[in-house]
Amino acid sequence: MTDRVILWTRVSGLAGESVEVRWRTAADRNMRIVLQQGAFRTGPHRDYTVKVDAKGLQPGREIYYQFEVGDRLSPVGRTRTLPTDSPETASFAVVSCANHPYGYFHVYRDIAHRDNLAAVIHLGDYIYEYGVGEYATERAEELGRLPQPRGRLLRLEDYRTRHAQYKSDADSQAMHAAHPLIAVWDDHEIANDAWHEGAENHRQDDGGWDDRRDAAIQAWLEWMPVRVAHNAASTRIFRRYRYGDLLSLIMLDTRMHGRDRQPDARAQATKESIDRDMRDSKRRMLGASQESWLQRTLRHAQGTLWQIIGQQVMVSPTRSPELEPLLDLERESLLPAEQLAGLIEQSEGNPPMLLDTWNGYPEAREDFLKDLRDYADNPVVLSGDLHTSLAGNLIPDGGSEAVAVEFMAPSVTSPGFAEYLPEVRPGAVRDATLELNPALQYMETDRRGWLLLNIDRTLCSGEWHLVDTVHEQNYIVSVDARWSVTAGKISEGLQPSDSS
Ligand SMILES: [Fe+2]
Known part of the structure; x- marks a missing residue:
């Protein structure tokens, strides 16, 4: 906020007892010009995590x-308060999908080296819930990144242990120590393809869904440095930040708050039941109370030039290309074989891509886009989850003009299409998807x-910084693309830009 910020740490190596942690803030990296200090008691009731709300700071x-605990000092962290005035510029790093067993967090390291970021925006899948031998753990042993605990996450202890493992990563620590974080969860913080009453990765014998959630x-x-409204009945992660009069950042919960079940997740889903669900205008992504909150918030955000909507999953209406013509069956x-045949069959007739995204909620998406058109001046939607870099114009059904644009962050490590389907010719999914979906401008x-x-x-510009590997210690990062949209000209959509 403009006058306070969450300071987070965790005390390791204690068992059973509680401990007092002293903290201080300073205007300089050497901690000489002290601004505030205090003490915080932590213990096993909160897994020795420390979350201080440092109040009374100056804006911007x-x-x-x-x-400090006893005679032990932590490393020095850096954070920021939001400005109140009329800033000329703001930069944010946007990330999603950091699968620890699948690769090194080079992306976090690269972000840690940046100096001029207002914050890191994490769109979710900050942890993954899988155990050894499950999704994206093939390389875990070779990389020295076997999941802890070894099994799928079900109980409080499991989730705590997994968060601790992710935060023991040196690159993650460097990113957290360099910038404030604005985070929302997606599904894997809880279980794959979650909705408000269940998840794909929650089985009958896993126990009660509510207890696990x-x-x-x-x-x-x-374990996360977040400031969100929380009580026994609910945790509200949708919230708004104001960066002077330059922008509002509106973070949404498309996952847990009000999401109805995915059309293909219904028991014994058929083509007919999926079609019926897709046309059902009562099925929601945000839920009624979050939708009316969003309308109010967008109206109040009109004093800011840009309205940046941070949310988890792909918004752009996207049809899947047919897979068969893209395959080179000579490749490994x-x-x-039967799973591949199933995927080929599923792609016939270009169905909507991934019904866990807004593609599975087309009626709710139309309402979302109408709200952006009616209540926002210059809306830009952020997304992640797909392990893909993407930019597109958001055009309501039957319309011809963009009402917003979408910038999708790629994954920190999680595998993309090509890593599971090596028999697809390089670039073929990208080329076919762009051709089939003309509102999309960029995909990698x-x-x-x-x-x-x-x-x-x-301008509001997206610049995609991509690494050449997450499986080797050494890596090269390069800018793959830049796309921008002009304030007051959202209807003209995205333009490629060659300088930043
Ligand atoms: Fe993911």
Whole structure:
């Protein structure tokens, strides 16, 4: 906020007892010009995490902070308060999908080296819930990144242990120590393809869904430096930040708050039941109370030039290309033949891509786009989850003009299409998807990375910083593309830009 910020750490190596942690903030990296200090008691009831709300700070400042337990000092962290006035520019790093066992967090390291970021925006899948031998753990042993605990996450202890493993990563620590974080969860903080009453990766013998969800949320609240409204009945992660009069950042919960079940997740789903669900205008993505909150918030945000909507999943209406013509069957396959045949069959007739995204909620998406058209001046939607870099114009059904644009952040490590379907010719999914979906302007599926969002009084630009590998220690990062939209000309959509 403009006058306070969450300072987070965790005390390791204690068992059973509670402990007092002293903290201080300073205006300088050497911690000489002390601004505030205090003490915080932590213990096993909160897994030894420390979350201090440092109040009474000046707006628009860089703040340094440090913790002390006994005679032990933590490293110094850097954070920031939001400005109040009329800033000319703002930059954010946008990330999603950091699968620890699948690769190194080079992306976090690259972001840590940046100096001029207002914050890192994490769109979710900050952890993954899988156990050894499950999704994207093939390389875990070779990389020294076997999941802890070894099994799927079900209970509070499991989720705490997994968060601890992710935060023991040196690159993650460097990113957190360099910038404030604005985070929302997606599904994997809880379980794959979650909705408000269940998840694909929640089986009958896993125990009660509510208990598992509450355990996952408790661990997330303990282990993430977030300020969200929380009580026994609900945790509200949708919230708004104001960056002077330049922009509003509106974070949404498309996952847990009000999401109805995915059309293909219904027991014994058929083509007919999926079609029926897709046409059902009562099925929601945000839920009624979040939708009316969004309308109110967009109206109040009209005093800011840009309205940036941070949310989890792909919004652009997207049809899947047919898979068969894209295959080179000479190439090696990772999938059993019958699974590949199933994927080929599913892609026939160009169905909507991935019904866990807004593609599975077309009626709710139309309402969302109408709200952006009616209540926002210059809306830009952020998304992640697909392990793909993407930019597109958001055009309501039957319309011809963009009402917003979408910038999608690629994954930090999680595998893209090509890694599971090596028999697809390189670039073929990208080329076919762009051709089939003309509102999409840019797509890259092969490399992992992060999205740099640069905002000024004229332009909002996305710049995709991609790494060449997450499986080797050494890596090269390069800018793959830049796309921008002009304030007051959202209807003209995205333009390629060659300088930043
Ligand atoms: Fe993901």
